[in-house]
Every structure is written in C-alpha cells, then in structure tokens.
Amino acid sequence: MKSAGRAAVGAVALAMTLAITACEDDGRTGILTDEPSPPTTETTTTTTLAPTTTTAPAAPVAPPPVGDVPGNPAAAPALAAWATDLVSLDVDALTNACWTMPPTTIADRYSDVPAILTAIAAPGVDGQYAVTWSGGGLSVAAKRSEIASGYACPFVFPAGQSNFYTAADASHAVVRFLSRATGRPVNTRDVETFYPLICPGNSPWDPDGTGATGQPPLKLDPNQLAGIKSFDADAATVTPVRGDYVRVTLPVTDGTGNSRSMQFTLSIGPEGYCLGAAT
Known part of the structure; x- marks a missing residue:
C-alpha cells in the first residue's frame, strides 16, 4: 500500500512538471488564455523642423555729406x-x-531731397x-536753437530769398506757446529756455507804426495767459499787419468754460516768428 501511494504522488508531480514546462515553452507565464496578447509595437514620431532663418538688421544709413561751417563746429x-x-x-x-515746424509743411518743405543734399x-x-x-x-538754413539741440530741422527756400517764414510758421508759434500755457506742450523739450517764442525786444515794439518805442507786452508779462485752458488750433487765421508783423486769431477757453476770440501779434526775431502781444 505504501508503494502504491508513492507511485500516485510521483504521477501527480510528473504531471505538474509537464504542465509548467509547456507554459515556459510557449514563452508566457501566468494564466493561459485562449488568444495570445498582441506584441507591443513602439512607434517613433519624427518631427521635421523648418530651417532657421535669420534676417540681418538693416545697415545703418550713412549720414549725407554736410559742409563744415567755419567758426561753428556743431552746425x-x-x-x-x-x-x-x-x-x-x-x-x-x-x-x-x-516738431518745431508746422506739421502741414513738412511734406512740401522737404520734398526735393536731391536738391537739398546738393x-x-x-x-x-x-x-x-x-x-x-x-x-x-x-x-537750407538752421536756427541756433535747432543746432544747439543736436538735431537741426532747417528751413528750405530758394537761394537769395530774404524772408522764408510763412503764415503757417506764425500760426505754429502760437500753437506751441498756447500748448505750453495749457500744460500740453507739443514736445516735452519745448520750453522757453531752449526754444524761445517770446520776442526779445531787440528793437522797439511798434506793430501799428505809431512811433512807439516800448518793449513787447508779453516780454514784460509772459504769464498773462495763465488762465487759458484750451484752444482751437484748427480755427487759427493769420493776418498781415505791416513789415514783419502779423496777427494770429483763434478761439480760446478759460477755466470757467468761457470762450472768446484771442489775438496774438507776432514779429520775426532771432528764432523766427515770436509772440509780442496778446489781447
């Protein structure tokens, strides 16, 4: 009986060994299934990058030749x-x-580039x-204030012309002055110290030809326009008086909202049109 028992145990062990060997031969472990798992496939994605292009910065423009000025090396x-x-x-x-020039004049004033360069x-x-x-x-003429700034926007006119200032230049002088007075200068650098707009009184102030010998009223009291809060630059008109004198008229509004027409009398000074009186 003991021999029969050992034979039975041996038969069971042999059967288990064969089963395990069969699993290893199939290349799988664990529980057998009816359908084998599909093999794992690795997918490689290739990204094609566009070629790198570099745009070279524009070459700096060489300054056009400008003739030297004896006695004024900064010009x-x-x-x-x-x-x-x-x-x-x-x-x-x-x-x-x-910005010191009337904006409406730039295109025409600087239009003939070849002639200007000559x-x-x-x-x-x-x-x-x-x-x-x-x-x-x-x-081509550059004022001293323009030269002192290091960037000289000049006047351009036919050679031999004695007066190259225009009505637009007179109107723009008033616009710049009122822009300062109302706290909105056309440029932050536009201050009286560097760009004078008030007539210096180098000659007697006499726009009406009465023989007066006084100084320009605005020179005596440059703050008399402090109450002005706004103005209409587009409504400005320019009227010749006599000689170099002109009058610029435009609407202004004070701090209380009252509007009125204001008249400025200008003449030509060292920096072009300058303001001498306001009424």
Missing part, C-alpha cells in the same frame, strides 16, 4: 543728424522729429541768427 553734425532721417524716414516720422554738401555760412548752406539755387 554740420546737427544738420547731418536731420539729413540722415531725411533720406531714411517717411514723412510721418520726419514730421514727428521736426545744397547742404556746400560749406555753410554762419550768419547772425542761423547757419545757411546754399547750392544749386537752393538754401
């Missing part, structure tokens, strides 16, 4: 700074840069109030 570099923008900027950008290539002449370059029948 040529100041005009060259403007001339560089003349050949590289559009009209709007040049208008913003030349004129400024000649040696400059240092005059009483401005430096002037002339050539090819054209003159």
